[in-house]
Amino acid sequence: MTYPRTLFEKIWDRHVVVPETADTPAILYIDLHLIHEVTTPQAFDELRQRGLGVARPQQVLATLDHSTPTLPANPDGSHPYVTEQAARQVATLERNCHEFGIELNGWGSAHRGIVHVIGPEYGATQPGMTIVCGDSHTATHGAFGALAFGIGTTEVGHVLATQCLLQRKPKTLAIEVDGELRPGIGAKDLILHIIGRIGIGGGTGHVIEYRGKAIEALSMEERMTVCNMSIEAGARAGLIAPDATTYAWLQGRPKAPAGADWDRAVQAWHELASDPGARYDRVVHIDAGEVMPTITYGTHPGMVIPIGEAVPDARDEQERKALDYMRFQSGQSLLGEKVDVVFVGSCTNSRLSDLREAAAVLRHKPVATGVRMLVVPGSVQIKAEAEAEGLDKVFRQAGAEWREAGCSMCIGMNGDIAGPGQLVVSTSNRNFEGRQGPGVRTVLASPRIAALAAVHGCITAPDDAMEIAA
Ligand SMILES: CC(C)[C@H](C(=O)O)[C@@H](O)C(=O)O
Numbered sequence: 110m111t112y113p114r115t116l117f118e119k120i121w122d123r124h125v126v127v128p129e130t131a132d133t134p135a136i137l138y139i140d141l142h143l144i145h146e147v148t149t150p151q152a153f154d155e156l157r158q159r160g161l162g163v164a165r166p167q168q169v170l171a172t173l174d175h176s177t178p179t180l181p182a183n184p185d186g187s188h189p190y191v192t193e194q195a196a197r198q199v200a201t202l203e204r205n206c207h208e209f210g211i212e213l214n215g216w217g218s219a220h221r222g223i224v225h226v227i228g229p230e231y232g233a234t235q236p237g238m239t240i241v242c243g244d245s246h247t248a249t250h251g252a253f254g255a256l257a258f259g260i261g262t263t264e265v266g267h268v269l270a271t272q273c274l275l276q277r278k279p280k281t282l283a284i285e286v287d288g289e290l291r292p293g294i295g296a297k298d299l300i301l302h303i304i305g306r307i308g309i310g311g312g313t314g315h316v317i318e319y320r321g322k323a324i325e326a327l328s329m330e331e332r333m334t335v336c337n338m339s340i341e342a343g344a345r346a347g348l349i350a351p352d353a354t355t356y357a358w359l360q361g362r363p364k365a366p367a368g369a370d371w372d373r374a375v376q377a378w379h380e381l382a383s384d385p386g387a388r389y390d391r392v393v394h395i396d397a398g399e400v401m402p403t404i405t406y407g408t409h410p411g412m413v414i415p416i417g418e419a420v421p422d423a424r425d426e427q428e429r430k431a432l433d434y435m436r437f438q439s440g441q442s443l444l445g446e447k448v449d450v451v452f453v454g455s456c457t458n459s460r461l462s463d464l465r466e467a468a469a470v471l472r473h474k475p476v477a478t479g480v481r482m483l484v485v486p487g488s489v490q491i492k493a494e495a496e497a498e499g500l501d502k503v504f505r506q507a508g509a510e511w512r513e514a515g516c517s518m519c520i521g522m523n524g525d526i527a528g529p530g531q532l533v534v535s536t537s538n539r540n541f542e543g544r545q546g547p548g549v550r551t552v553l554a555s556p557r558i559a560a561l562a563a564v565h566g567c568i569t570a571p572d573d574a575m576e577i578a579a
Pocket residue numbers: 147148175243244245246259520
């Protein structure tokens with residue numbers, strides 16, 4: 110039977126080993142399993158206890174990112190872990206990868222970095238694949254037209270042992286972004302705007318396919334920023350159909366197919382795009398022209414406003430609490446709000462283009478007195494590329510800290526945190542209470558808005574945004 114299918118259905122159909130029934134989820138074959146130090150120790154212990162091996166070690170790729178300090182190594186070569194637990198997690202993954210024959214991009218590797226940054230960069234992430242990782246931002250890989258799910262530690266064990274995952278078939282949600290983004294408006298503004306529109310539960314139970322002219326016009330880095338935050342809208346995954354932009358970005362990367370294999374692969378990838386007439390369970394239209402520079406004002410990524418607009422009224426008790434925590438009031442503007450810390454990094458915005466965007470602002474002005482700015486490349490490779498074009502100097506000369514690759518201040522588990530009550534403008538994806546340290550108040554924004562906050566010492570709108578609003 111042939112009928113028009115969506116990108117999601119095509120990947121799903123190709124990977125179903127046993128279809129789902131009313132009582133049992135489907136068994137889905139997994140092409141690539143990415144692992145990091147936080148969500149794997151128990152999974153490997155379980156394997157050992159049950160005398161199981163890793164089914165396809167060559168389809169597992171490991172990195173160190175969450176617990177790794179971003180300060181340079183000590184003179185004796187050891188790393189300045191912030192807690193014993195962090196050191197233990199890293200040592201455990203090193204041991205487990207060694208024991209089970211898994212490639213670890215650990216300390217000293219040119220391919221180490223945030224798991225969702227290195228998969229694509231290494232060419233391991235490819236269109237049409239099923240990809241899992243014990244990490245909620247796995248949807249990032251959907252930017253390549255891969256079906257990428259975040260999974261729990263128990264499932265990490267299942268996939269290690271069987272290379273398969275039990276999964277209920279999700280529904281599909283098409284987000285059609287029509288028209289063109291205004292000049293100066295980026296992928297981060299777009300995804301924050303989308304989450305603001307559909308809400309943090311708007312994608313629940315669905316795989317989102319981002320479509321439309323404005324999506325096709327995005328670079329791969331920007332597509333990753335968009336797909337990365339799919340989970341913040343509650344979605345199981347986010348997808349964008351692969352196209353010429355995707356192929357150009359992937360070609361020549363270490364793990365990408367080469368020679369005749371490359372040509373065959375591209376031909377197959379070309380078939381993946383949703384067929385004309387394919388049906389989605391839901392469709393949402395977004396007008397790209399309406400997207401303004403967007404920031405969060407609350408404690409979840411759905412509480413967003415265009416940067417120049419006033420904080421809206423709290424709609425419920427939870428939002429009232431969020432405003433209290435953030436020390437913001439309905440009706441106030443966030444422009445001019447004093448900023449203590451600025452963080453540029455995370456799997457949302459730590460790629461070379463993000464660093465360039467921030468550096469472009471800092472080239473003209475130093476970081477304001479009293480503001481601490483941390484710039485953390487997503488991978489060792491990005492760090493090297495940024496240094497090759499002198500971005501590290503721009504940041505350092507402006508007074509920012511230039512760090513080693515890792516998750517850093519996106520999540521307060523590696524030593525990079527802010528102080529209680531401090532206001533952080535962060536390019537990461539989560540602004541939950543205490544996420545960046547106890548009592549820390551987080552405003553999510555694009556690299557450009559973050560850098561502007563750093564140089565002005567307060568939340569500042571770009572000139573062009575004010576012109577648009579006028
Ligand atoms: C530590 C990990 C389990 C967690 C996740 O799943 O997302 C982290 O990456 C995060 O961003 O909160």
